[in-house]
Amino acid sequence: xxxxxxxxxxxxxxxxxxxxxxxxxxxxxxxxxxxxxxxxxxxxxxxxxxxxxxxxxxxxxxxxxxxxxxxxxxxxxxxxxxxxxxxxxxxxxxxxxxxxxxxxxxxxxxxxxxxxxxxxxxxxxxxxxxxxxxxxxxxxxxxxxxxxxxxxxxxxxxxxxxxxxxxxxxxxxxxxxxxxxxxxxxxxxxxxxxxxxxxxxxxxxxxxxxxxxxxxxxxxxxxxxxxxxxxxxxxxxxxxxxxxxxxxxxxxxxxxxxxxxxxxxxxxxxxxxxxxxxxxxxxxxxxxxxxxxxxxxxxxxxxxxxxxxxxxxxxxxxxxxxxxxxxxxxxxxxxxxxxxxxxxxxxxxx
Numbered sequence: 001x002x003x004x005x006x007x008x009x010x011x012x013x014x015x016x017x018x019x020x021x022x023x024x025x026x027x028x029x030x031x032x033x034x035x036x037x038x039x040x041x042x043x044x045x046x047x048x049x050x051x052x053x054x055x056x057x058x059x060x061x062x063x064x065x066x067x068x069x070x071x072x073x074x075x076x077x078x079x080x081x082x083x084x085x086x087x088x089x090x091x092x093x094x095x096x097x098x099x100x101x102x103x104x105x106x107x108x109x110x111x112x113x114x115x116x117x118x119x120x121x122x123x124x125x126x127x128x129x130x131x132x133x134x135x136x137x138x139x140x141x142x143x144x145x146x147x148x149x150x151x152x153x154x155x156x157x158x159x160x161x162x163x164x165x166x167x168x169x170x171x172x173x174x175x176x177x178x179x180x181x182x183x184x185x186x187x188x189x190x191x192x193x194x195x196x197x198x199x200x201x202x203x204x205x206x207x208x209x210x211x212x213x214x215x216x217x218x219x220x221x222x223x224x225x226x227x228x229x230x231x232x233x234x235x236x237x238x239x240x241x242x243x244x245x246x247x248x249x250x251x252x253x254x255x256x257x258x259x260x261x262x263x264x265x266x267x268x269x270x271x272x273x274x275x276x277x278x279x280x281x282x283x284x285x286x287x288x289x290x291x292x293x294x295x296x297x298x299x300x301x302x303x304x305x306x307x308x309x310x311x312x313x314x315x316x317x318x319x320x321x322x323x324x325x326x327x328x329x330x331x332x333x334x335x336x337x338x339x340x341x342x343x344x345x346x347x348x349x350x
Contacts, residue, residue, distance in 0.1 A: 006071065007034075007042055012064035015042060019062050045070050083122055084130070090118040094127065095137045102299055104144050105131065107325050110332035144299050168259045171249060171286055174277045178247060181209045184342045185246035188290035191221060191255055192297055193307075200307035201255065202315060203229065204297060205248070206290045211327060212339035213293050215319040217310060223258035230273070231266035238267055243346045247275045249287055296322050 007015075011032055018028050025043060029036040046067025052059050084091055097108035097117075106124045113121065122130075130136045131143075178186045186209070192202040201221050205214040218225040234241045250256040259278070265271040279286035300318045301310075323336040330338055 007038070007067075009064065009068055012042065012046065012067045015039065015067075016046075016062055016064040019043070042067055083126060084120050084135070087120045090120045090122075091130070091136055093117050098138055099142055101321075101325075102144065103325055105138070106328060107332075110326040110328075114326070114332065144296075169275070169277050171277045171279050174247065174249065174275075178208070183246075184209045184346075185244050187245065187248045188287040189226075189248050189250050189256065190287065190290045190294055191218075191253055192294060192301060193221070195304055195306060198306060198308065200310075202297075202301070202307060202310075204290060204294055206293045207339065208289050210335055210338035210342055211289055211293065211330065212335040213297075213319060213322050215297070215315050217307065217312065217315050218255075221253065221255040223255055223261065226255060227258060227261045230262060234266050234273055240343070240346060242273065244343070245274045247277060249277045249279060251279055251284075251287060252281050293322065296325070 011034075014032065015028055018031075025039045026036050028034075029039045032039070043062050046062050046064060047060055048063050048066045049058050050061050050063070051057070094105070094108055094112055097103060097112060098105055101108065103111070105127045109122070109124055109127050112118045127136070131138045131140075177183060184207070186207070188206050188208060190204050192204055194200055199220040201218050203214075203216045203218060203226060205216075206212070216229050218229075230245075233245070248262070250259075256262070256276075256278070259276040262276050263272050263274060265273040284291045297318060300321065301307075320336075323339070324334050326332045326334050
């Protein structure tokens with residue numbers, strides 16, 4: 001069955017001229033190769049009342065401009081048809097991924113497309129439009145950021161004093177090629193802490209190239225805890241450790257103050273296992289990967305959460321969840337996949 005084609009403005013102009021010449025609707029249909037009912041509907045649509053210049057009487061005539069205007073107005077009233085149409089399965093699948101995994105809509109869409117879970121392909125912008133327009137069952141409370149806007153503090157500015165070891169290596173001393181992220185093995189580190197007055201903290205180590213995160217719960221923010229953890233990693237597989245950990249960039253928390261102990265090898269006294277650098281105080285953008293990763297971690301461990309009840313497997317579960325999220329910065333690959341590929345390239349063939 002042939003698909004219906006709307007009349008063009010040229011065809012409407014032709015109808016107007018032929019009607020003024022006395023041509024019948026059937027003859028016009030034959031000349032245009034259209035069905036006669038199409039011409040009759042168009043004449044009805046475009047008929048308007050005009051004053052005759054000779055008799056000054058009001059008469060009904062067909063106007064191609066009126067017909068075109070009516071069609072345009074009708075289209076605007078209908079609005080744009082949803083691309084997803086009646087494909088409720090696709091919409092339900094995307095909604096379930098966002099709710100179940102606590103992922104952003106963009107990550108959920110990328111995952112669904114990669115694994116052929118949906119039949120209708122839509123863009124990220126379209127998905128967000130469906131959420132805002134009520135087509136999706138999601139609301140802003142289901143989204144990771146929940147549409148929150150940070151309120152400005154009404155109190156006078158209060159300035160804090162940052163811990164700063166003036167003898168420690170600064171980020172300005174860090175090799176320039178670390179900034180490009182082309183080389184694997186450069187990390188950023190920070191602590192996720194609990195409510196004020198609690199001792200526990202969670203170390204977050206983020207590899208700059210792959211955005212892979214490692215998390216370790218500490219009983220306190222004492223510097224010895226980090227050194228003990230790095231000693232364990234070095235002893236577990238020292239050859240791979242030296243290839244995987246080349247530099248770590250810290251903020252100025254007191255937990256990272258013993259930078260010489262962090263750099264010192266646990267296996268060889270005269271060896272430096274990695275290089276340590278410190279970002280400038282209150283320059284979180286210098287550790288953007290780590291700050292962004294901590295924001296994702298906070299979706300599962302919100303600020304104010306007491307860390308003492310969290311067990312090792314709870315922290316590991318959050319770590320695995322973060323590393324499994326499809327990331328736009330990785331071309332919608334997850335950090336775990338990117339990290340595993342880098343490790344495979346470093347490991348010697350068996």
